[in-house]
Structure formats: structure tokens, C-alpha cells
Amino acid sequence: MEKLHKQEYIEELVAKLSNKVLTEEFECYVYGMDWSPRTVEEIYPPDVVICPKTTEDIVIAVKIAYKYGIPVTVGGGLTGMAGGAVPVYGGIYIDSTTMNGLIEIDVKNQTVRVQAGITLQEINDTLKKYDLWLPHLTESKWSCTIGASIACDNDSTFGMRYGKILNCLLSAQVVTGTGDVLELGHRKAHFTSSGYKLKDLLVGSEGTLCVITQATLKVEPIPDVRLVEMLLLPSMQSAVDLLSSLLKSGLSIEAAHINCKKRLRFYTHAYRNKYGKEPDVPDWAQALLAVTFAGDKEVVYFQREYMLKKSNKFNAQAIEEREIVEGWWTSKHTLRFEPFRQKWPDSQREKKFGAADPGIPPGRLEEFYLKFIDTAEKYDLDILGMNVYLEHPNSLGLSLSCAVFVDYRVQEEVNRFRKYFKELTKTAVEFEGTMSTYMGDTNLKVQNLEYEHGKSTEYMKKIKQIFDPKSIMNPGKKFTTKIEYGRR
Ligand SMILES: Cc1cc2nc3c(=O)[nH]c(=O)nc-3n(C[C@H](O)[C@H](O)[C@H](O)COP(=O)(O)OP(=O)(O)OC[C@H]3O[C@@H](n4cnc5c(N)ncnc54)[C@H](O)[C@@H]3O)c2cc1C
Structure with a gap:
């Protein structure tokens, strides 16, 4: 990317989001790695980091990225073990952990509405006061966000009774690769046979379709x-x-x-x-x-x-x-x-x-x-x-x-x-199985994606195009995206 071009989009981000933007090299550096095995030479800091407070902040950032064709990588606690949130092509990194609010607890209907950057532990700390809990819990629950749990379809300690995140995700708000805001899912109903289940597409999407901004989840009474x-x-x-x-x-x-x-x-x-x-x-x-x-x-x-x-x-x-x-x-x-x-x-x-x-x-x-x-x-x-x-x-x-x-x-x-x-x-x-059960494909399994999914890989790419026509959302992950901007 030409320097002038880079300066232009960052200036626009700063003008619109002011102190929610980090531009110093030392500030961006820590966002260039997660828990995946990598040497210091393989740390990829983004050009700029956004610390959003609201969905509107994310809309602004994604619309600017769309206008200039800049990669957007969203991350949570950065405890992913396969590099899913590492911005391998630089660009904009959205740190979702600054969007960690709890929006609604509906005790009677046993649901909770949260912002995507809240950790699993933070949700349960609040729910405990109402004798409720979210049983979808990873061992990394102190830093693992709900957005990432949906995006990489991670494993839960209590999956034997409660299953994976899909079993408790009722609906979600997302910002697509064009900056559109959508609500996907079935509100507080536990299931639906209406429309296509676009909400289910979020599970395991690894930030390659959209940014998840809010979620409504089914929660359970705490056992004695x-x-x-x-x-x-x-x-x-x-x-x-x-x-x-x-x-x-x-x-x-x-x-x-x-x-x-x-x-x-x-x-x-x-x-x-x-x-x-x-x-x-x-x-x-x-x-x-x-x-x-x-x-x-x-x-x-x-x-x-x-x-x-x-x-x-x-x-x-x-x-x-x-x-x-x-x-x-x-x-x-x-x-x-x-x-x-x-x-x-x-x-x-x-x-x-x-x-x-x-x-x-x-x-x-x-x-x-x-x-x-x-x-x-x-x-x-x-x-x-x-x-x-x-x-x-x-x-x-x-x-x-x-x-x-x-x-x-x-x-x-x-x-x-x-x-x-x-x-x-x-x-x-x-072995009649699958390559991945809780980390996603990231950029480590892209060469084998077709091996597992055959011709349906092409349909997956078309679905991505609908959500992300310029292929700016977490490029290099899931698919071998051809990238003309940024660095490798
Ligand atoms: C000590 C330890 C214990 C662990 N225990 C478990 C375990 O029990 N079960 C398990 O499955 N995994 C476990 N993991 C792996 C990891 O914690 C999980 O995969 C977890 O989901 C990562 O969460 P995170 O918030 O750190 O996500 P990140 O690493 O920040 O991101 C993971 C992926 O989600 C995407 N993403 C994040 N937020 C959003 C969003 N708002 N919208 C769209 N996409 C988004 C990112 O782009 C990336 O692709 C463990 C890791 C460690 C280090």
C-alpha cells in the first residue's frame, strides 16, 4: 500500500473516531500475535487499532475500510491457538474487548443480551446474582470473548450436556463487510423454521463474513x-x-x-x-x-x-x-x-x-x-x-x-x-472426520479446505462475497484470498 493512501485512511479514522484509534507502533505491536506457535519474526502488527464502544463505531471503521479496500481483522482476548485474529495483511484491527457491556438479563425467559467483547467469565459473574449461568465455558473463559466463541465455534467444558455455542445462540447483531448492520436469528425463541438460518453461518465464520457486535444467548439455572x-x-x-x-x-x-x-x-x-x-x-x-x-x-x-x-x-x-x-x-x-x-x-x-x-x-x-x-x-x-x-x-x-x-x-x-x-x-x-473442531481453519488449513469440502468450497466463497464483496474481512483466513494491498 502506498504511504499516502495509508495516511489518508488512518487520518479519516482518527477524524471520525478520535481517541478510539491507536496508531503508535508500540501500541499496535501486541495485536500482531495470539497463542498460536510463532516466532518473533512472524508477528504481524496491524497499521491501526480501533477500540470501539458501540456498533456505530464499528460501522464507521468498516465503511472507511470498504471505501479504501483495507483489511479488517477483529479479535477478542487473543487466546486463539491457530492465528485466527492475527492480521496477516496488516490494515485495521478492531479490538472488540472494549465493547464488553451486558445489555439485558431476562430472568423469566432465561436469556442474556451482551456486546460481543464481553468475556464468558464476565457474563457469568453478573448472571450469578440471578442464580443463572451461561454453560458455554472454555478453559480460557477469563479472556475468551463471546464474539470469538461464536466466530471460532470453540469447545465448552460442559458440552456433554449443553452442546456447543450454536445450542445457546438465539440471535446476533453483525456489521457486514460493507458496513450494513443486520440482526440474525430468532429473537428469544429457541428455534425457527422461518427463512434461511443466517445466524448459524456466524458460528465458525472466523471474522471472515462480518463483525459480530451483539448476541442474545440462552442461559440456565445454576445447579445446587x-x-x-x-x-x-x-x-x-x-x-x-x-x-x-x-x-x-x-x-x-x-x-x-x-x-x-x-x-x-x-x-x-x-x-x-x-x-x-x-x-x-x-x-x-x-x-x-x-x-x-x-x-x-x-x-x-x-x-x-x-x-x-x-x-x-x-x-x-x-x-x-x-x-x-x-x-x-x-x-x-x-x-x-x-x-x-x-x-x-x-x-x-x-x-x-x-x-x-x-x-x-x-x-x-x-x-x-x-x-x-x-x-x-x-x-x-x-x-x-x-x-x-x-x-x-x-x-x-x-x-x-x-x-x-x-x-x-x-x-x-x-x-x-x-x-x-x-x-x-x-x-x-x-478417518471420516473433520480437520477442525474448535480453532477454525485460520490460515493454517486453507490449502486443505477443498480436500475436506470439495465442490461446496466454491459455494462457501460465494456466501462470503455476499457478506464481504471486497474480501476485506479477515483476509487470508479460511480461503486463500488474493490480496493486492498491505504486506505478507
Ligand atoms: C490456556 C488456554 C485454554 C484454552 N481453552 C480452550 C477450551 O477449553 N476450549 C476451546 O475451544 N478453546 C480453548 N482455548 C483456545 C481459545 O481460548 C479459544 O479458541 C477462544 O475462542 C479464543 O477466544 P478469544 O476471545 O481469545 O479470541 P481471539 O483469539 O481474539 O479470536 C479468535 C477468532 O475469533 C474471531 N473473532 C473474535 N471476535 C470476533 C467478533 N466480535 N466478530 C467476528 N469474529 C470475531 C477472530 O477474528 C479470530 O478468528 C484455550 C486457549 C488457551 C490459551
Whole structure:
């Protein structure tokens, strides 16, 4: 982009949005990265950052971007693990976290209306006063925004009962790539058969169609009691089989996670620090199934006993030492970390990690687990382990986190990680699955998009054109957009 041109659009932004615009290089720098493995050379700061307060501020910014053909990247807490919010072509970055208001709580109808930059934790802090909660919660809930939860269709700790964000998103306000404001969805009704479901297109759109500015969400009453239990099993597949049997029996499981043995070590750092030893896990145990039950105390304890009775038939053994169970839960659910510090919290401080996020059918977990180990070894990466999130209400919807350690300071190691990432996600398609379950495609999976979606990729591009005729919305993500402006 020519310097004059760049100055012109930034001057117009400053004239219209004044102190909501950051232009200094040092201010823009921190917006050039998220939690994805990248070296310092791969940080892409935007030309300018907008800190909006209202939808109207975003309309102004997008209309200027449209006029000059400037890339627009919107981001939230910047904890995405695949570079979704990294402005790889520079341009305008919209920091949605300054739009973090709670607009309405409708207690009777159990809904909440929020601005898109509010974090999941902030929503729940307010809802708690009304004995309500939003059960869509990531482990990164302290910094993960609701806009990003919709945009990258992330996984929730409580997906086993409540599913993913689509299950609680009732409607949303968006600003398209031309600066139009649309309300998509069905107000406070839980579903609709009217029109096309454009609201559903937002889920997983990664900021490539529009900026999400507000959302109406279905929320739930807070349960009285929650109980966490962990069972040791001889294999990953036997954990799936046990879970299948528990669901068949009619138990109502609130959260379910399967970890391989290596991954447990990652979550029990606090235990090691306290006792100076590894948690006592027998050699035969290769997998863990962690579940929570929530509701009235009597029901919860009955379900626990019933689960233990059932699990005997699968050679499963409950972990008796509560400290291990509580430590795991704390690490997964009550963990706190500060965004932008780019380091792991106490329980996860050893090294940074990178993960692939494929989805596969439940009957092929063991087979895929071996493929994960093979692929990581092929690229000489230190294996952190597999976590399986269960994300479909009351059924076996597997979302995998296949994690390895990556030294972000070594370009050659980051490159090896990317090769591993591409190969493993592509393998998931060969396993009758999908490349991505919670990170989106970003710019890492673009070459494989057609491999997964075939001819329908062309229809996806046409849909993007309707929302974003000049291809300015988060260019380079999802599709290989041809870009004539900015830098690479
Ligand atoms: C310690 C840790 C724990 C994590 N735990 C989980 C977990 O349990 N489950 C899980 O799925 N992921 C997890 N993640 C990954 C990450 O936190 C999630 O993917 C989360 O959704 C990112 O939220 P964010 O606000 O930081 O988004 P960002 O990284 O800022 O953005 C993510 C994507 O959303 C788009 N976007 C953001 N806001 C908007 C908007 N308003 N309109 C349109 N597009 C928008 C961006 O352009 C980008 O493509 C974890 C990450 C870390 C570091």
C-alpha cells in the first residue's frame, strides 16, 4: 500500500473516531500475535487499532475500510491457538474487548443480551446474582470473548450436556463487510423454521463474513451440587465404550473428558509441586475418563454410585485420591491466566504447547490416537498428549486436542509443528472426520479446505462475497484470498 493512501485512511479514522484509534507502533505491536506457535519474526502488527464502544463505531471503521479496500481483522482476548485474529495483511484491527457491556438479563425467559467483547467469565459473574449461568465455558473463559466463541465455534467444558455455542445462540447483531448492520436469528425463541438460518453461518465464520457486535444467548439455572469423578481405563477406546454405556443407561452427565496418560501429567503440575511426586497411576491405566454430575444432591450422588457400579464391567478404577481429581478440575475449569502475558498459568508452566483440533467418529479413537503419536514422532515433536472433549449433548461427539510442545523461539521447530498440524488434520478427513473442531481453519488449513469440502468450497466463497464483496474481512483466513494491498 502506498504511504499516502495509508495516511489518508488512518487520518479519516482518527477524524471520525478520535481517541478510539491507536496508531503508535508500540501500541499496535501486541495485536500482531495470539497463542498460536510463532516466532518473533512472524508477528504481524496491524497499521491501526480501533477500540470501539458501540456498533456505530464499528460501522464507521468498516465503511472507511470498504471505501479504501483495507483489511479488517477483529479479535477478542487473543487466546486463539491457530492465528485466527492475527492480521496477516496488516490494515485495521478492531479490538472488540472494549465493547464488553451486558445489555439485558431476562430472568423469566432465561436469556442474556451482551456486546460481543464481553468475556464468558464476565457474563457469568453478573448472571450469578440471578442464580443463572451461561454453560458455554472454555478453559480460557477469563479472556475468551463471546464474539470469538461464536466466530471460532470453540469447545465448552460442559458440552456433554449443553452442546456447543450454536445450542445457546438465539440471535446476533453483525456489521457486514460493507458496513450494513443486520440482526440474525430468532429473537428469544429457541428455534425457527422461518427463512434461511443466517445466524448459524456466524458460528465458525472466523471474522471472515462480518463483525459480530451483539448476541442474545440462552442461559440456565445454576445447579445446587456438582461432583467430579475420574476413572482409569486400559485404553482410550475403552473410555469411549464406557461413556457410551453410561449414556445408554440414562445417566445425565454434565461434562465428560477423556485424557491419555501423558496429558494427565500436564494437568497435575500443582500436585507435583505440593507433594514432590507424580500422582499414583497404575501402569495398566492408559486413559482417564473424567465426568461431572450436577443437580440436586440426592440425584447427583445416586448417579455417581450407579456409574461406579457400571464401570466395574469395563475394568475401570475410580481415582480415590481426591487431590488428583480436584487438581485436574482446577487446572481445567478454575484456572486463571492473564491474557497478553504469553505464558502458561501455574499448572501449565513447563513449556508452551501447540495443538491440532481434529474431529473423528467415536469408533476410531484408538486408531487415531496411534496416528497422533506416529505423526508427532515423524516430525520429532515432544508429545504432550491427547484430550478428548465431548461436545454433543448426550451423545459421543468427539473433539480432539492433539498437543505437542513447541519452542516458539526456534523457527525450524515452529515449521515442523505446522507440518505436523497440517498432516494430522488432513488425516482426520481420511478417518471420516473433520480437520477442525474448535480453532477454525485460520490460515493454517486453507490449502486443505477443498480436500475436506470439495465442490461446496466454491459455494462457501460465494456466501462470503455476499457478506464481504471486497474480501476485506479477515483476509487470508479460511480461503486463500488474493490480496493486492498491505504486506505478507
Ligand atoms: C490456556 C488456554 C485454554 C484454552 N481453552 C480452550 C477450551 O477449553 N476450549 C476451546 O475451544 N478453546 C480453548 N482455548 C483456545 C481459545 O481460548 C479459544 O479458541 C477462544 O475462542 C479464543 O477466544 P478469544 O476471545 O481469545 O479470541 P481471539 O483469539 O481474539 O479470536 C479468535 C477468532 O475469533 C474471531 N473473532 C473474535 N471476535 C470476533 C467478533 N466480535 N466478530 C467476528 N469474529 C470475531 C477472530 O477474528 C479470530 O478468528 C484455550 C486457549 C488457551 C490459551
